[in-house]
Amino acid sequence: MVPDPDTPEFDAVAAAKEIDDLLAETSGAKDDTYVAGLEAELEELNNLVAQKEAALQRANQRAEQAHAEIEAAAKRLATASSKELEQRTRKLLESFLPVVDDLDRAIEAAKKHVESQDVVAGLELVRRSMLTRFGQFGVTHAPALGEKFDPQRHDAVALVPVTDPAQDGHVIAVMREGYLIGEDTLRPASVAVGKRA
Numbered sequence: 001m002v003p004d005p006d007t008p009e010f011d012a013v014a015a016a017k018e019i020d021d022l023l024a025e026t027s028g029a030k031d032d033t034y035v036a037g038l039e040a041e042l043e044e045l046n047n048l049v050a051q052k053e054a055a056l057q058r059a060n061q062r063a064e065q066a067h068a069e070i071e072a073a074a075k076r077l078a079t080a081s082s083k084e085l086e087q088r089t090r091k092l093l094e095s096f097l098p099v100v101d102d103l104d105r106a107i108e109a110a111k112k113h114v115e116s117q118d119v120v121a122g123l124e125l126v127r128r129s130m131l132t133r134f135g136q137f138g139v140t141h142a143p144a145l146g147e148k149f150d151p152q153r154h155d156a157v158a159l160v161p162v163t164d165p166a167q168d169g170h171v172i173a174v175m176r177e178g179y180l181i182g183e184d185t186l187r188p189a190s191v192a193v194g195k196r197a
Contacts, residue, residue, distance in 0.1 A: 093139055097187055103127045142178040144171045144189035153178055153185055158192040167194035
């Protein structure tokens with residue numbers, strides 16, 4: 001074939017370069033779009049992770065608060081239970097004190113009869129045994145006779161005129177004995193208090 005003088009000659013190298021330039025422009029635009037899309041997705045994922053971490057932190061705070069409330073409730077329940085048990089124990093122990101009072105009265109009545117000395121010894125043994133049992137629960141006799149009147153330990157049922165200034169404000173007679181549980185009064189002694197005339 002004879003070349004046409006009006007047609008420019010085909011330059012393969014120039015055409016290849018032109019195609020490479022076009023591909024580079026198209027590819028660069030696609031890469032920029034792709035990278036921008038990836039960056040947007042990454043930012044969205046980071047936001048989701050931050051939201052989940054914030055939700056987890058709030059849930060942990062609520063769990064810690066709930067745990068603290070449960071511990072506080074358990075302590076309150078244990079304290080209330082302990083107080084209830086102590087009150088019931090005190091009431092039970094106090095309910096047996098009239099038996100000791102009856103023993104005291106029986107001993108005093110039996111002492112008036114000479115032939116009842118064996119009975120007196122037996123009653124005193126029972127009284128000592130009972131007080132020993134009370135002692136195992138922290139209950140002790142609180143002697144009042146001759147003591148200065150203490151409204152925490154004594155229940156004044158009578159005022160008796162006295163002339164001796166040493167007896168003024170002191171217990172001069174005991175109608176019913178008093179008992180302590182530990183350092184607290186389980187039952188105050190019923191007493192007559194001297195009052196200087």
